[in-house]
Amino acid sequence: MEAKPSTANLVDKIVVPGDVVLDLSSMTNQTIKLGGGLRQECDSVSVIKAGKLRFSKPNKYWVESSQKRYVPCVEDTVLGIVVDCKADNFFVDIRGPTIAFLPVLAFEGGTRRNIPKFEIGSLLYVRVVKANPGMNPELSCTDASGKAAEFGLLKDGYMFETSTGLSRMLLSSPTCPVLEELGKQLSFEIAVGLNGRVWVNAESPSTVVLVSNAIMNSESLSAVQQKIMVDKLLQRIK
């Protein structure tokens, strides 16, 4: 199989593992940054995950894919569920390959005297601090400067699991169409984790159900289709 000579053909197209994206022997003295889903093999850059190839000037290439699995990355904000408490760490499940550790002192103003007590099964909004392959990731309930900044326990509400692609869409700016349409008519609060978990809270259960269903249905829809879908759902409760 010959390597594809031109790379512009594949940008913004669906690629599968094995596709050769760049032929480096024809590009000299250039620095190229490779993101997720791409791997360098001698003289060519090939794809290792199926998805859409993206390019951002001047020299960044990556593959955007959407899975149920989450691969922990540093500085990601995720929703975790507490599964166990030990002396030094809470064991938190973040839907990755291994259980993550949340140090008992990683809270704003945390000392040995005021260790928070989380029940098994509580939902936390946390930030990933360390994520090395083969090791358990480490989390924190503070931002980089040590403040609480909305991290911590999420009470009430309803949590559901979706794919990582949908989480990224919900967190994109400008605001994603689904959330914008829902926000025009309803008031609710949501917390989106990059590991595919979304938490929704509102005053009435019907609002929570409506918002959750709207978000779950919106993954493969375009912006216009999302607006139509939200309008239809809102008409049902009027």
Next chain:
Amino acid sequence: MEFVSPEGLRLDGRRPTEMRQLRAEIGNVAKADGSAVFEMGNTKVIAAVYGPREVQNKSQQMSDQALVRCEYSMANFSTGDRMRKPKGDRRSTEISLVIRQTMEACILTHLMPRSQIDIFVQVLQADGGTRSACINAATLALQDAGIPMRDIVTSCSAGYLNSTPLLDLNYVEDSAGGPDVTVGLRLLSCGTYGYTLGPMD
């Protein structure tokens, strides 16, 4: 018995080098990280992939790469007569091993040390070529799960009956007694890399 008519048509009306109709779907099993259903004619296979996740048997954990496990089974209702023992027999164990080796060669296991990837493949309808359909379904399920892979692996069977080479045998042609081979091929990497699996089935 005549498997290829004088006009060059097989029992089901295909030409010797014509494959059966292919159909694939992904994401069928909600609980699995990745899943796929693959149909080749009447042969229908479902694959589910779980992982990478924590190794359940700590003694098998490898510190530099992921452990790949594969289990092949046939549903009781997949063949003409209801089967007694769908898994654990020699044929299933051999096919599980073959699928595992094929997929392990393609998965970038060194990116996920100390973890385990489980591939479960089950035949829902068997009409010849179940091995190939399983490899195809497993590839799709692994990609649905987002597991980093070097390449796609595809597979098909071939045989030789009535002095004619035939592609993609169905059950009748497979059990006719002629030689047959199943080939798994890495598709897109530079330089094809094919390896044949079990000649007699």
